[in-house]
Amino acid sequence: MSVNSLFSDPTIRVWGDVPLSVEQLIESETQRKDSLDISLIIDEDGQPKPQHHLTISGGGANGAYGAGLLNGLTQSGERPEYRLVTGISTGAIIGLYAFLGEEYDDKLKSFYTQLSDQDLYQTRYIWQLFSSSSLLDTAAFETRVREEIDRELLNEVKKQYLRGRSFLVQTTNLDEQRPVIWNMGAIAMHDSPEAEALFESVILASASIPGIFEPVLIPVNVDGVLYDEMHVDGGVIAQVFFIPEDLDIEAVAEVEKLNLKQRGLDVQRGKESYVWLISNARIGASWHPTALSITDIVSRSISTMIKFQGRNSIAQVYQQSQLTESSFNYSYIPDRLPDAPEDAPFDKIYMQNLYCYGYALGLNQSHWNSDLPNYAQIHEEGAAHQMRNGATSIRDFDWEQLDSGLSKQIQTCLLTIDSE
Numbered sequence: 001m002s003v004n005s006l007f008s009d010p011t012i013r014v015w016g017d018v019p020l021s022v023e024q025l026i027e028s029e030t031q032r033k034d035s036l037d038i039s040l041i042i043d044e045d046g047q048p049k050p051q052h053h054l055t056i057s058g059g060g061a062n063g064a065y066g067a068g069l070l071n072g073l074t075q076s077g078e079r080p081e082y083r084l085v086t087g088i089s090t091g092a093i094i095g096l097y098a099f100l101g102e103e104y105d106d107k108l109k110s111f112y113t114q115l116s117d118q119d120l121y122q123t124r125y126i127w128q129l130f131s132s133s134s135l136l137d138t139a140a141f142e143t144r145v146r147e148e149i150d151r152e153l154l155n156e157v158k159k160q161y162l163r164g165r166s167f168l169v170q171t172t173n174l175d176e177q178r179p180v181i182w183n184m185g186a187i188a189m190h191d192s193p194e195a196e197a198l199f200e201s202v203i204l205a206s207a208s209i210p211g212i213f214e215p216v217l218i219p220v221n222v223d224g225v226l227y228d229e230m231h232v233d234g235g236v237i238a239q240v241f242f243i244p245e246d247l248d249i250e251a252v253a254e255v256e257k258l259n260l261k262q263r264g265l266d267v268q269r270g271k272e273s274y275v276w277l278i279s280n281a282r283i284g285a286s287w288h289p290t291a292l293s294i295t296d297i298v299s300r301s302i303s304t305m306i307k308f309q310g311r312n313s314i315a316q317v318y319q320q321s322q323l324t325e326s327s328f329n330y331s332y333i334p335d336r337l338p339d340a341p342e343d344a345p346f347d348k349i350y351m352q353n354l355y356c357y358g359y360a361l362g363l364n365q366s367h368w369n370s371d372l373p374n375y376a377q378i379h380e381e382g383a384a385h386q387m388r389n390g391a392t393s394i395r396d397f398d399w400e401q402l403d404s405g406l407s408k409q410i411q412t413c414l415l416t417i418d419s420e
Contacts, residue, residue, distance in 0.1 A: 006194060007220060012188040016170055016179030019246040031189065033259050037163035040083060041260065041271070048271035052080040053326065055317060056096055057240035057310065058233065059280025060209070061354075063345045064112040064113035065333050066094045068413075071109055072362015073103045079362075082276075085167045088234035090171045090280060092206040093145075096184075099167040100156050107148075112356050113417050116348035119144070124210055138213045140205055148364050149200045154188040157199075161185025162193055170234035170241055171205040174215065179237045181244055205231035209255070214345040229378025239310035242275060242317045248325055275328035276368075281310055284335040284378035311375070318372050329368040331361065334402065335378060338394045353394045356413035360406060 006012060011028040014020055042215035043049050056066055073079035079102065087095030088387035097108040110333045120141040156335045157167065167184040180201045187195055205216035219235045340350040390407065399406040
């Protein structure tokens with residue numbers, strides 16, 4: 001089976017910037033309507049179950065926060081089974097393990113606490129840049145991802161997909177300048193080496209920061225002509241996403257209602273619905289001196305664009321939550337936390353501390369926010385902290401400033417990591 005024959009399956013991917021048609025919805029549900037796990041939707045008394053949807057943002061090494069948060073939720077006993085999981089960039093990696101469930105918590109923890117810069121990439125020599133598509137040689141990262149994803153893992157994704165759960169990943173088709181939403185469960189339905197390779201490529205592409213990580217080329221055949229589509233980080237277009245733009249919410253509800261009726265079930269009362277957004281980023285504006293140099297100006301400009309793009313993405317997820325009558329809940333990294341070292345963006349100590357902070361929050365359900373961020377307040381809190389605290393490294397940060405007793409929780413968590 002060729003990759004192109006996979007694309008003859010219309011359920012595998014859709015454009016993320018156009019409405020999903022009713023025909024596409026019906027097509028995507030046809031292959032799993034007979035295997036739908038009713039226990040996802042109704043309880044033993046025939047009453048609707050709350051529906052939980054998880055959406056995870058990009059953020060590179062900051063994904064350690066989301067990883068810790070999810071594992072903390074597991075430990076608290078409050079982690080739900082998510083009906084829908086979506087991810088962009090590092091959120092796609094976290095999303096894969098989150099979709100597969102608590103049994104994969106150890107793999108999630110290991111990925112974000114045991115790896116560092118040298119495990120993921122090599123810096124190219126300056127003369128290599130003229131013939132390269134990225135600043136970094138990310139062959140080590142690609143090898144690690146492709147070795148982690150195998151047919152056994154795809155079978156688990158397939159199993160969950162057939163039950164009625166979905167895992168979606170967004171990439172950016174750079175040739176088309178458009179977002180692509182990939183249905184990872186539909187890919188896993190195809191039992192072939194090509195499907196496995198495509199699944200891996202999508203995860204890699206979603207995390208391929210343009211110019212920094214190497215782009216991913218996906219071969220396609222159009223009108224008998226074979227060529228490569230260039231896909232990069234979904235974060236080029238959005239930092240986080242919930243559902244495709246302008247999705248017909250009522251049509252989605254009707255399709256599921258029809259599937260339930262065919263199984264002899266008629267659920268009258270509406271289901272409670274929750275959207276849980278994990279932002280692996282600092283969403284507030286922060287002061288930092290910018291040198292009068294091309295590299296500093298470009299770098300600072302790009303980071304500013306990403307920050308405000310992230311704010312727009314959160315606002316869009318909030319609006320979609322309202323449209324779907326879902327409770328909106330989000331979690332983010334406080335601005336007062338020191339960032340990763342500039343010369344080591346995947347510093348292991350930084351990621352371990354951030355993982356443990358996320359883990360501590362996962363144990364405490366009250367940390368979730370339900371309204372849109374108050375950016376003015378976040379900015380004021382961050383600015384006030386900068387004036388009174390000189391910590392530039394996360395290992396020197398006073399965790400008690402965030403919450404009493406947090407330092408002890410962080411240290412206990414770090415000890416468990418060190419002992420592994």
